[in-house]
Amino acid sequence: MTCGEIEKLLPACLDDLLPRKEREGVEGHLASCAACRLALNHLRKAREIVRDLGEVDPPPFFEQRIMSRIREEAVKKPGILWKFFHPLHIKIPIQALAAVCIVVLALQVYRAGEPEMKAVANLSLPTAESEKGRIEAESPPVPEAAAIPQAPAASLPGTPAARGAVGGLPEKDGQRIASPSAERGGKADRMADTPKPTGEGFAPVVKSGIPSLAERKGAAPSAVKSEAPAMAAQEGETPAGTGVMGKPRETVASRETDTIPEALLIRQKRGEREVGAVADRAKMAAAPAPSRETTQEAIREPDIDWSLRAGDPAAAVGEIEEALNGFGGRIITRLHSGGGEILMVEITAERVAPFLDRLAAVGEVHAKEPSRAATEGKRTLRITVVRNR
Amino acid sequence: MLGWHRTDSLQESPAPYPLTGGNILPERPEPAAAQNRTVEDDDAGPVARCRRGDTEAFALLVRRHQKRMLNIAYRMIGDYDEACDVVQEAFLSAWRAIGGFRGEARFSTCLCGIVLNQTRSHLSQRAVRFRREGAPLPGVVKSAGGFIANEPCSSEESAVERIERREREAKVRECIGSLDGEQREVLVLRDIQGFSYEEIGAMLKLPEGTVKSRLFRARSALKEGLLRVLGDL
Numbered sequence: 001m002t003c004g005e006i007e008k009l010l011p012a013c014l015d016d017l018l019p020r021k022e023r024e025g026v027e028g029h030l031a032s033c034a035a036c037r038l039a040l041n042h043l044r045k046a047r048e049i050v051r052d053l054g055e056v057d058p059p060p061f062f063e064q065r066i067m068s069r070i071r072e073e074a075v076k077k078p079g080i081l082w083k084f085f086h087p088l089h090i091k092i093p094i095q096a097l098a099a100v101c102i103v104v105l106a107l108q109v110y111r112a113g114e115p116e117m118k119a120v121a122n123l124s125l126p127t128a129e130s131e132k133g134r135i136e137a138e139s140p141p142v143p144e145a146a147a148i149p150q151a152p153a154a155s156l157p158g159t160p161a162a163r164g165a166v167g168g169l170p171e172k173d174g175q176r177i178a179s180p181s182a183e184r185g186g187k188a189d190r191m192a193d194t195p196k197p198t199g200e201g202f203a204p205v206v207k208s209g210i211p212s213l214a215e216r217k218g219a220a221p222s223a224v225k226s227e228a229p230a231m232a233a234q235e236g237e238t239p240a241g242t243g244v245m246g247k248p249r250e251t252v253a254s255r256e257t258d259t260i261p262e263a264l265l266i267r268q269k270r271g272e273r274e275v276g277a278v279a280d281r282a283k284m285a286a287a288p289a290p291s292r293e294t295t296q297e298a299i300r301e302p303d304i305d306w307s308l309r310a311g312d313p314a315a316a317v318g319e320i321e322e323a324l325n326g327f328g329g330r331i332i333t334r335l336h337s338g339g340g341e342i343l344m345v346e347i348t349a350e351r352v353a354p355f356l357d358r359l360a361a362v363g364e365v366h367a368k369e370p371s372r373a374a375t376e377g378k379r380t381l382r383i384t385v386v387r388n389r
Numbered sequence: 390m391l392g393w394h395r396t397d398s399l400q401e402s403p404a405p406y407p408l409t410g411g412n413i414l415p416e417r418p419e420p421a422a423a424q425n426r427t428v429e430d431d432d433a434g435p436v437a438r439c440r441r442g443d444t445e446a447f448a449l450l451v452r453r454h455q456k457r458m459l460n461i462a463y464r465m466i467g468d469y470d471e472a473c474d475v476v477q478e479a480f481l482s483a484w485r486a487i488g489g490f491r492g493e494a495r496f497s498t499c500l501c502g503i504v505l506n507q508t509r510s511h512l513s514q515r516a517v518r519f520r521r522e523g524a525p526l527p528g529v530v531k532s533a534g535g536f537i538a539n540e541p542c543s544s545e546e547s548a549v550e551r552i553e554r555r556e557r558e559a560k561v562r563e564c565i566g567s568l569d570g571e572q573r574e575v576l577v578l579r580d581i582q583g584f585s586y587e588e589i590g591a592m593l594k595l596p597e598g599t600v601k602s603r604l605f606r607a608r609s610a611l612k613e614g615l616l617r618v619l620g621d622l
Contacts, residue, residue: 011605039612045622046612049561050580056463058455059473066455066480067448073484074444 001025006036010043302344302382304352309388310363316385317341323358327351332380340386349379363388432496439487447487451480454497457582458504464577465508467566475511479504494591501584502592505574512570557619564614572607579604 006029012018013026030037310316320343321331329347347355359365363385430436432453438446458479462472482503490499565573574593578584579600586597593600615622 007609008605011608012601014608017601042612042616042622043608046615047580047608049615049622050565050576050611053464053558053561053581055456055460056469056472058459058476062455062459062473062477063448063451066451066477067444069477069481070447070451070484071444073481074442 001029003029003033003036006030006033007039010036010040013040014043014047301380303379304381305368305384306356306359306381307366307368307384307386308359308363309366309386311388313339313341313385313387316362317343319362320345320359320383320385323355323362327355327358329355340384343381343383343385345381345383346378347381348377352379352381355381359383430492430495430497433492436487436490436492436496439484440490447480447484450483450496450500454500455480457497458500461501461577461582462504462508464562464565464581465505465573466511467562471511471515475507476504479507482507495588498588498591501578501588502594505592509570560618561615564611564618567614568607568610572603572610575600575604576607576611580608 006026009018009022009026013023016023018026030040308316308320317334324331324345324347327347328351329345332344332346333342334344335342356365356367432450435443435446435449439450455476458476459472462475462479463469466472466475479500483500486503490496565576568576575589578589578592579586584592586600589595589600590597595603612622
């Protein structure tokens with residue numbers, strides 16, 4: 001080995017870290033090389049010099065200074081974020097508190113909006129079902145008579161029948177449906193039809209012959225003589241503050257007035273499906289009620305079933321009413337269903353044919369065979385007026 | 390920077406601390422070591438108490454290791470006040486990190502590693518600061534007048550001899566400071582502090598072979614430097 005190679009190995013010799021073979025080689029070289037021996041000696045002395053350097057001592061109170069900072073660190077006040085998320089120094093962070101608040105709030109909202117939710121659910125469910133039975137001119141939305149239990153139309157509030165007539169809903173639902181009708185006369189017919197299932201089919205609303213609920217509050221017409229007193233009686237009987245969730249009735253009524261018509265407006269946009277929805281709703285109104293004599297005429301099954309397609313159903317109804325006056329007939333009930341009208345008409349048997357001719361001038365009429373024999377002298381017609389597309 | 394003042398008075402050495410139960414802590418497996426070795430650490434008891442928030446136990450650890458840590462930092466930095474600051478920050482870091490200390494190595498080894506990291510960070514910051522100010526970067530070791538060694542003064546030593554000795558030590562420190570940082574680390578830890586190669590490897594997270602090669606280069610460089618400044622050894 002050369003001196004250069006030996007010098008590289010000399011530092012390891014200080015700690016005796018060389019392998020035996022290399023150590024023997026280095027020792028043999030050192031025995032014959034004075035320069036390498038000197039270099040090894042210098043290495044040893046350099047290490048001794050370094051080792052002999054004196055140690056320094058910590059300054060006074062060095063430990064105390066360190067520990068003062070350590071103690072400050074140990075009791076360091078929590079930061080803003082820590083305070084925010086652990087305000088009470090307990091293991092319940094604010095997230096859990098927020099979750100509880102959200103749950104409570106959601107429960108309150110759910111309970112406060114439960115009537116509206118039920119109303120919307122009740123209104124939307126039949127609508128969905130009515131998709132199948134979309135009203136066609138040839139097949140008016142009259143459900144099968146056997147499928148719909150007889151439910152009297154006298155679902156007026158204040159009577160036991162009224163409380164159970166709205167598809168088995170509690171009383172407040174009946175009130176809820178009625179309230180918007182009272183406050184919004186234009187929609188009263190749409191509203192009032194809901195809780196009034198007919199005995200065998202749909203639930204026509206008293207429009208022409210029977211005033212709306214708003215009108216009924218004032219003076220009850222003759223056609224619904226028993227309804228108006230019942231309504232008034234119910235309003236009088238109902239104790240104050242027995243509204244939904246103990247709220248005053250006015251509050252509930254006003255709130256429902258804001259919500260229910262909107263739901264109905266949605267339905268109105270669905271056009272003819274409303275008729276089917278009304279028919280389905282009649283299925284829900286299965287609770288029996290004794291006051292059926294009030295609108296027996298209105299709910300009985302028609303002798304003749306017609307459908308009329310017209311560009312403007314409302315105008316067509318006006319023309320029908322005008323024509324009917326000319327023929328000595330009268331409109332028993334009128335159901336406004338947004339996209340269409342359903343009229344229950346009474347007319348003498350001998351004037352049915354001329355009346356049909358007159359209707360042909362109003363729109364496209366599809367006449368079906370009478371569902372049952374006509375009564376003596378007078379016939380009951382159901383005219384479904386739908387928008388002509 | 391805190392105004393640390395070095396005193397020549399000998400501080401009482403840390404009282405021998407009791408062996409708190411002689412906890413056996415699992416050691417981090419080293420490549421060359423056996424896999425399931427355990428290491429006895431006299432600091433295991435205080436460390437366990439520190440993990441529960443006992444500051445008094447940490448005071449015991451500070452008392453045990455402050456001098457050695459200060460000397461390491463001082464040999465690395467060369468400035469007593471700055472070394473004190475670095476050691477103080479190192480202990481603070483150790484306190485913050487003691488919750489995650491799993492006993493995979495001795496506490497003293499981990500503490501040395503923290504001190505060395507703080508030292509490197511301090512030196513790099515100092516280099517940046519001097520570079521920004523445009524001033525010439527001072528040597529790692531303060532020369533004459535910057536430091537007075539803390540060795541006991543011999544009554545027989547004359548003033549001239551004392552001055553000569555201090556000048557010689559200043560040159561030695563200058564030589565140490567002139568070493569590369571990596572070489573200086575292993576030289577301080579091995580030849581001054583006497584740590585084993587294994588401990589140094591654990592502190593620096595280096596294999597022992599790398600530690601040895603760095604040390605051998607450091608020794609050769611130191612020898613050359615001392616021959617240059619002292620003339621003869």
